[in-house]
Amino acid sequence: MNQKASKLLPVPIILDIRNISKSFGSIRAVSNASIKLEAGKIHGLIGPNGAGKSTLFNIVAGVYKPDSGSVELAGKNVTGLPAHKMFASGLLRTFQIPHEYSNMTSVENLMMVPDKQLGENLSNALFRPQYFRAQEEETLSKALEIIDFLGLKRVQNELAGNLSGGQKKLLELGRTLMVDAKIVLLDELGAGVNRTLLNTLSNNIKKLNRERGQSYFIIEHNIEFISRLCDKVTVMVEGEVATEGTPQQVLNNPMVVDAYFGGGKRMDWL
Numbered sequence: 263m264n265q266k267a268s269k270l271l272p273v274p275i276i277l278d279i280r281n282i283s284k285s286f287g288s289i290r291a292v293s294n295a296s297i298k299l300e301a302g303k304i305h306g307l308i309g310p311n312g313a314g315k316s317t318l319f320n321i322v323a324g325v326y327k328p329d330s331g332s333v334e335l336a337g338k339n340v341t342g343l344p345a346h347k348m349f350a351s352g353l354l355r356t357f358q359i360p361h362e363y364s365n366m367t368s369v370e371n372l373m374m375v376p377d378k379q380l381g382e383n384l385s386n387a388l389f390r391p392q393y394f395r396a397q398e399e400e401t402l403s404k405a406l407e408i409i410d411f412l413g414l415k416r417v418q419n420e421l422a423g424n425l426s427g428g429q430k431k432l433l434e435l436g437r438t439l440m441v442d443a444k445i446v447l448l449d450e451l452g453a454g455v456n457r458t459l460l461n462t463l464s465n466n467i468k469k470l471n472r473e474r475g476q477s478y479f480i481i482e483h484n485i486e487f488i489s490r491l492c493d494k495v496t497v498m499v500e501g502e503v504a505t506e507g508t509p510q511q512v513l514n515n516p517m518v519v520d521a522y523f524g525g526g527k528r529m530d531w532l
């Protein structure tokens with residue numbers, strides 16, 4: 263194909279969020295928000311506290327239904343689908359490690375990630391025990407590989423409840439790696455994580471993005487983390503999309519500079 267023709271090809275969109283609105287009582291948490299995420303890219307979502315970022319994530323992940331608007335995942339309308347269906351379609355979001363998992367080790371936590379073929383595995387467990395054992399061994403070796411990748415070897419047999427805040431975050435990321443997600447949503451993965459670990463996290467995300475071609479949608483207050491990692495950034499303010507572009511464009515946008523770096527000083531949400 264010649265260069266001219268390839269330039270005309272549209273960039274594949276993995277996630278198409280169109281005109282999403284959501285109110286909680288009198289609070290309009292998300293107001294007519296539209297964001298397009300390009301496949302294989304890392305897209306950041308920033309904005310002040312209460313801007314509606316997590317609410318938008320929850321809508322995309324199927325936790326809340328929007329009042330209006332639509333969400334398309336890889337060209338398929340997935341608006342309002344429940345979380346487990348979104349998961350099965352290849353969209354994953356991190357959640358804090360559930361309370362009931364804190365008495366399991368790091369490795370066991372990874373092995374507990376629901377498998378898309380759970381039903382099939384169950385019948386194999388009952389009727390083809392040998393096959394099931396092979397599956398379990400495969401799951402274990404995958405979990406150990408991820409533990410190694412995330413630098414959690416030292417605490418692989420430690421109960422998840424005893425891990426530090428940062429190690430728990432790494433384990434959360436690890437849980438998303440157990441399945442082959444098309445797109446991973448990370449809501450403030452870096453919160454409470456020290457600088458060194460934050461670097462490890464961002465390097466790992468970059469590596470996964472490159473090696474697996476996975477798309478990422480990341481909410482983060484740490485601007486350095488966002489600029490280092492993201493191809494594109496959307497800024498939300500009071501439920502609306504205020505602006506978007508490359509990290510450089512966004513951070514040099516006079517509106518963003520005025521509103522958030524007023525007087526050359528970073529606002530506390532950054």
Ligand SMILES: Nc1ncnc2c1ncn2[C@@H]1O[C@H](COP(=O)(O)OP(=O)(O)OP(=O)(O)O)[C@@H](O)[C@H]1O
Binds near residue numbers: 313316
């Ligand atoms: N379940 C809920 N019930 C009622 N109000 C809610 C609910 N979830 C969010 N809100 C409200 O919606 C608005 C947006 O909240 P949201 O959590 O989406 O903001 P955010 O951008 O993620 O903020 P932060 O950076 O502090 O996490 C806020 O005013 C919040 O109080």
Ligand SMILES: [Mg+2]
Binds near residue numbers: 315316317
């Ligand atoms: Mg939030």
